[in-house]
Amino acid sequence: MSNKSKVTMAVTILASSLFLSGCGLFGGEEKKEIDPPKDVSLVEDESSLKETNGEQQPATDGEETAGETATVKTELYLIDKSGYVVPQTMELPKSEAVAKQALDYLVDNGPVTDKLPNGFRAVIPADTQISVNIKEGVAVADFSPEFKNYQKEDELKILQAITWTLTQFDSVDKIQMRINGEDITEMPVNGTPIDENISRSSGINIDTSDVVDISNTKALTVYYIGGDEEYTYYVPVTRRISETVSDNVTAVIEELTKSPSGTNLQTGFMSDVALLDQPKMAEGKVTLNFNENILGSFKEKKVSQDVLDALVLSLTEQKGIESVEVQVQGSADILNEEGKKLSEPVVRPEKVNTGSF
Numbered sequence: 567m568s569n570k571s572k573v574t575m576a577v578t579i580l581a582s583s584l585f586l587s588g589c590g591l592f593g594g595e596e597k598k599e600i601d602p603p604k605d606v607s608l609v610e611d612e613s614s615l616k617e618t619n620g621e622q623q624p625a626t627d628g629e630e631t632a633g634e635t636a637t638v639k640t641e642l643y644l645i646d647k648s649g650y651v652v653p654q655t656m657e658l659p660k661s662e663a664v665a666k667q668a669l670d671y672l673v674d675n676g677p678v679t680d681k682l683p684n685g686f687r688a689v690i691p692a693d694t695q696i697s698v699n700i701k702e703g704v705a706v707a708d709f710s711p712e713f714k715n716y717q718k719e720d721e722l723k724i725l726q727a728i729t730w731t732l733t734q735f736d737s738v739d740k741i742q743m744r745i746n747g748e749d750i751t752e753m754p755v756n757g758t759p760i761d762e763n764i765s766r767s768s769g770i771n772i773d774t775s776d777v778v779d780i781s782n783t784k785a786l787t788v789y790y791i792g793g794d795e796e797y798t799y800y801v802p803v804t805r806r807i808s809e810t811v812s813d814n815v816t817a818v819i820e821e822l823t824k825s826p827s828g829t830n831l832q833t834g835f836m837s838d839v840a841l842l843d844q845p846k847m848a849e850g851k852v853t854l855n856f857n858e859n860i861l862g863s864f865k866e867k868k869v870s871q872d873v874l875d876a877l878v879l880s881l882t883e884q885k886g887i888e889s890v891e892v893q894v895q896g897s898a899d900i901l902n903e904e905g906k907k908l909s910e911p912v913v914r915p916e917k918v919n920t921g922s923f
Contacts, residue, residue, distance in 0.1 A: 643727035647685035718756035769804030790831035834872035850888035882914040
């Protein structure tokens with residue numbers, strides 16, 4: 567099962583009992599129409615894209631009522647005021663070509679303009695025309711010549727935003743890029759190389775600040791908290807760790823105990839959080855036994871929502887991990903921030919950073 571966009575019935579149950587009822591970044595009280603959004607969350611709605619002979623079929627989520635247009639929740643990877651590529655989930659009109667529509671909403675001065683949260687901007691140059699064809703897991707995105715009209719410092723961010731926006735859909739694993747019908751092997755302004763098939767494994771918001779020799783490292787994507795006191799959201803960051811590390815789960819937790827140096831990103835983990843045992847994997851579930859420092863409240867045995875959120879988001883980026891069971895000193899008798907027992911493994915809902923737009 568794909569980690570990026572697979573949702574089961576367990577998601578619906580857990581989202582309603584854990585995420586959406588909490589005050590953390592996965593959900594909260596009923597949201598009012600405000601700008602910018604004051605809260606963010608994950609949602610469990612499915613926005614899958616099915617493929618038939620390379621044609622895109624309409625997604626099935628969203629509701630339509632009399633006098634209203636049906637919508638579908640879609641992740642758009644935009645650039646925030648700190649320069650990070652960040653997913654923002656928005657309600658877009660339901661379309662038979664949801665992948666193309668998602669890229670159209672990345673175009674500057676395009677339909678996303680009135681939906682942008684404060685401090686965010688679109689990534690694709692204005693007036694760019696786009697087509698998308700999907701076949702056998704590969705989305706071929708073809709851009710008009712206006713695509714070349716961007717600043718060189720945005721080049722890698724544009725490539726990452728396009729890649730992560732398209733690969734949110736179940737039928738897309740990799741992408742290829744063209745300009746005016748011609749395949750390109752590098753970005754047009756600063757010459758950033760483009761692999762034959764780009765995927766999420768290429769990373770996002772890549773941080774190499776603590777790396778001496780990148781040739782002996784591998785990518786590991788973890789989620790931190792960005793934004794400000796009025797609007798916080800999750801930011802995926804690809805760190806580089808030694809390629810000799812075999813236990814990626816423990817490595818993720820170690821990275822979560824430290825914020826990237828020289829940034830405004832935060833983590834809900836205390837620096838002394840540690841695993842007491844080796845992670846246990848079984849049928850897509852990883853079981854983690856932490857010391858008490860994972861608790862936000864020792865007396866009540868509560869785990870804060872932002873710790874749970876960052877943990878499940880980061881670990882489900884790893885291949886084969888679909889859910890996370892949290893224990894403290896060998897006991898699963900712990901509570902979430904709202905005082906509800908974590909009686910089931912936590913799974914990753916469908917979308918990241920939802921709010922009122």
